[in-house]
Amino acid sequence: MENNHDEVIREVTQNEYKYGFYTDIETDTLPKGLNEDIIRLISTKKKEPPWLLEWRLKAFQQWKKMKMPAWAHLVIPKIDYQDIIYYAAPKQKASLGSLDEVDPELRKTFDKLGIPLDEQKHLTGVAVDAVMDSVSVKTTFSETLAELGIIFSSFSEAVKNHPDLVKKYLGSVVPSTDNYFAALNSAVFSDGSFCYIPKGVRCPMELSTYFRINAANTGQFERTLLIADDEAYVSYLEGCTAPMRDENQLHAAVVEIVALERAEVKYSTVQNWYPGDKNGKGGIFNFVTKRGICKGNDSKISWTQVETGSAITWKYPSCILKGHNSIGEFYSVAVTNNMQQADTGTKMMHIGRNTRSTIVSKGISAGKSQNSYRGLVRIMKNAENARNFSQCDSLLLGDKCGAHTFPYIEVDNSTSIIEHEATTSKVNEDQIFYCNQRGIGTEKAISLIVNGYAKEVLNKLPMEFAVEAQKLLQISLEGSVG
């Protein structure tokens, strides 16, 4: 069986990155480097109002005073922030009115990814706001959504068309000075998605953005702002891919979610950015700040993530449970292989009464990768009857990888109940043996077991994503047990 395992490992390590194609389209880039002029230039290029520029500059001033966080269980090579292009937009020929006007190269890229930017969009029922290298290329279904009063547009359009909403909520969940990468993003963010669901509206379709990092040496700094007004509901999907590149690329995004009274937001991510090759060369640095606030009573925010890509992941989607009876959820599958490193988890801040949170995290590490769960559950003094349940499981495939769990539990209240449990183990030999003796090969058996292991989280994904996530899991890992 050992031999069989070795073979399987080799197969997996030789598995090339499936989405590594490079779209050769003209891009409009600014020179490398970061300074006030660059920020002003970005702001001018995007025709932004003065208050936004001020906001950016303030964040930049703060960022200069900050230091890169070093507490994560990661080895991050030194990043030269002056050696990054902070803005790269696909060159546009005026505004686009119909799909036909979209650059054919660009459309091919999306087709390869299976993004329904053409007729298929009606069949799949997915409204996509595709972000390629910082500028929203096309927003579909806007009209259908507009009828319901839903605003779903690129961030820059939202700044133009709905400045009041943007001004009111921008930075309200993740302040511009929140952390090093959030400050960097606030200073230089190029584009992103904006979504507003009005009172009492249930968004009839899954909203989706697709991020791709395309041009070499460009950092992707997108910003997503999602607001669900009273009694609104929305399910939002985010998928990420990046072509193969040798140099590491920086991605520092910010996602902010605001859920008002009785609103519900479901945010799902499938991240399969280029993880670098088997020697750890290249790959994306994914340093993302995601946070939602359950501002109103009885509101709910649910994060689901499937993380299979990126060379280094630093990401903690969090919930601030401010409204009474609000609910926060975090479901995560994080897979690392080869030289990948991931330090990911969540924060649940219980502020309101009867707030509840659930954390289910499944880590899978293979190759020489390091996979850490880091989570904070904080129960504030007034969070009476708060309830938290956390479960963090790690699966080790191979004896050169690492799986770590760093939970922080801070309880300031005697009426709350907090439970945390974590296990770490390898794939059960008995289970493999059972499959073997039923005529299922080791590789297939492991694939089955891993899929079963992650099922609890995959089940939380919307249909379209669940299928993709399952495939990704297979590509990244199938049978890699040693």
Added chain:
Amino acid sequence: MSMSQEYVELFKAKEQLLEKASPSFMMNIREEAIHQFGKTGLPDHKSELYKYTSLQKLFEPKYNMQLQPSNVEFRVEDIFNCDVPNLQTRLEIILNGFYKVNGTALTRLDNGIIIGSFAEALRKYPELVKEHYAKHAGFEKDSLVALNTAFAIDGLFIYVPKGQVLEEPVQVVHLPMTGYDTMLHYRNLFIMEENASAEVIVCDHTLSPFRFLTNSVTEIYIGSGAQFHYSRIQNEHLNSNLLTNLFIHQEADSTVRSNTISLHGGLIRNNTNVLLNARGCNNETYGLFLSDKNQHIDNYVNIDHAKPECTSTQLFKGILNDQSTGAFNGRILVRQDAQKTLAYQTNNNILMSDEAKMNSKPQLEIYADDVRCSHGATTGQLDENALFYMQSRGIPRQEARLLMLYAFAHEVIEKIQVTPLKDRINHLVDKRLRNELSRCNNCSMACGDLPIPD
């Protein structure tokens, strides 16, 4: 002058005194240690290890550093006797950080076992001490250990040669007793050679109402196949602060069980570091704390699985009352070599008051794949349904609560294998839960219930 610099200056001022008490190899280590401390200083709240315990504040008041044995006119052991009925123990007293000589400073038993003053052992058996001293408690990354290494002069020394069994459990009473605010550093070294076996019970008590800060380091070497049981009862007053640093080095097929019961005290921080350095080690680390008033109790456990086929179990429980705060930080490190590791860690806490606060940080850091590791942590309160059930059976609510707390605590206490000691601790915990004086029958002291100075 910065705080760390003050200690460097103090070291210089007391250099002659320290030099007199240490052979040259030790003086070199002292100098390295104080140099290290001067460089790093005390960890602040930004340090992951001291995130929930502020050492800065603890070291702020002025203390007198105790660097010489105290003279007392009476026989401490006559009036002070931790009473464990039906348990014959060998009583050793560490008074203000120095071994209290009762007859001889160092006793050599017929079977070669040596027990007594650490300072005396250093004089009589320098080679034996040198082999282990500062080898298990590294001060390079630990400021408290560095400070202790620089200043600690005496403590308890136990040496059990190959295959020998220490028949009588050793009861060590650590006793600060001065007429002023005092900082104490003492150092214990226990060496268990191959297949040796011993049982040590440590009691922390206070005899005077002043402010104390004790920073102790205990190094324990456990040879192959050796067995060692370690129990610690911490029962002091609110102004008596304890920083304990326990370092256990285990060789193949050895077994160590340690229990730490914290009943009373000011700020208590127990650091337990275990290195499982060869195949087949078994380590069990248990802890129970009951805190009230503005007490702070922090247990840190680091189990380093360096070699394969070792087992470790941790169980820590806490009951917090009033405005007390607690912390648990347990880390299991499984190195790449350590295949077939079994490691478990549990931390359960009950918050009895809204002012109480508990921070828990159980951690797993695993680099080997063929392992089974798990941890669990809960923080909550007593089950209302269970209380109601008992009330409906005619048990008063107060009594029902006590019963449940007692049952909660019992899980840790029952791990103590010496029955008389277990009974005694059960009794003390029961009293403690009832807020009664935890006074030993034969002792004229009222530990833990002294008037608390401001």
